Amino acid sequence: MAGAAAARRLRLGINIDHVATVRNARGSAWPDPLRAALLAEAAGADGITAHLREDRRHIRDADMDALAAGIGIPLNFECAATDEMQAILLRLKPHAACLVPERREERTTEGGLDVAGDEARLKAYIAPLRDIGTRVSMFIGHSPEQIQASARIGAAVVELHTGHYSDLHAEGRLAEAEVELDALRKGATLAHSLGLEVHAGHGLTYANVTEIAAIPELVELNIGHFLIGEAIFLGLGPAIEEMRRRMDDARGLLS
Ligand SMILES: CC(=O)[C@@H](O)[C@H](O)COP(=O)(O)O
Numbered sequence: 001m002a003g004a005a006a007a008r009r010l011r012l013g014i015n016i017d018h019v020a021t022v023r024n025a026r027g028s029a030w031p032d033p034l035r036a037a038l039l040a041e042a043a044g045a046d047g048i049t050a051h052l053r054e055d056r057r058h059i060r061d062a063d064m065d066a067l068a069a070g071i072g073i074p075l076n077f078e079c080a081a082t083d084e085m086q087a088i089l090l091r092l093k094p095h096a097a098c099l100v101p102e103r104r105e106e107r108t109t110e111g112g113l114d115v116a117g118d119e120a121r122l123k124a125y126i127a128p129l130r131d132i133g134t135r136v137s138m139f140i141g142h143s144p145e146q147i148q149a150s151a152r153i154g155a156a157v158v159e160l161h162t163g164h165y166s167d168l169h170a171e172g173r174l175a176e177a178e179v180e181l182d183a184l185r186k187g188a189t190l191a192h193s194l195g196l197e198v199h200a201g202h203g204l205t206y207a208n209v210t211e212i213a214a215i216p217e218l219v220e221l222n223i224g225h226f227l228i229g230e231a232i233f234l235g236l237g238p239a240i241e242e243m244r245r246r247m248d249d250a251r252g253l254l255s
């Protein structure tokens with residue numbers, strides 16, 4: 001792929017949390033999240049994302065150890081900003097850490113991290129991660145307040161939460177989805193202007209990814225739940241390859 005086109009190509013991070021959900025349903029050793037990560041790597045994924053939740057409902061500590069040691073592409077370690085997780089991050093030294101909000105009773109991530117409301121603590125929290133060379137990302141909503149606070153504390157990346165957009169799109173509330181999409185576009189522009197690398201994720205599917213992928217300031221999408229579901233029918237490799245095709249098409253990269 002020529003230089004300009006390669007520069008426009010979005011990176012695709014594959015979140016493998018829900019391979020572990022299936023494994024844990026029976027308490028077996030399979031399906032193995034590391035095997036899924038290696039298949040994703042072979043299918044052209046640019047990175048692997050995994051979320052070590054406080055309650056370990058899916059990804060477990062041993063999974064993170066295995067991923068950190070076993071994959072040949074960057075690991076994006078998602079977690080809450082707790083002392084427990086910071087110690088694990090400092091031990092594993094992943095390529096990237098993405099700080100997300102967690103509520104034990106939530107079914108999935110419901111909103112973005114309130115960086116603006118916890119600025120001093122988060123600035124101190126990420127300093128040792130930056131010192132070890134881990135790229136720190138804040139999983140936030142598209143509000144200018146959260147974007148500006150993320151830049152102030154020294155985060156390298158913001159990952160814009162596309163969950164509300166995805167929900168509106170799935171419910172057929174397309175006019176509202178367009179309003180949310182426009183706010184995401186404006187957030188991406190602001191974040192980029194502040195020197196932040198801009199990612200997006202949560203709830204992305206074949207049906208809703210095109211408009212997100214077309215946002216020019218985005219450099220990475222992280223996609224998991226939908227693709228793990230599609231893998232049941234297509235296989236993980238083909239499911240990823242189809243998402244990559246749609247992302248490249250959105251960027252005008254299909255010849
Ligand atoms: C932050 C985010 O949107 C996801 O990466 C997160 O992992 C979702 O949590 P579950 O995977 O537990 O649904």
Ligand SMILES: NCC(=O)COP(=O)(O)O
Nearest residue numbers: 015201202203222224225
């Ligand atoms: N940060 C978003 C992510 O990793 C994947 O979210 P989802 O596609 O599982 O909703």
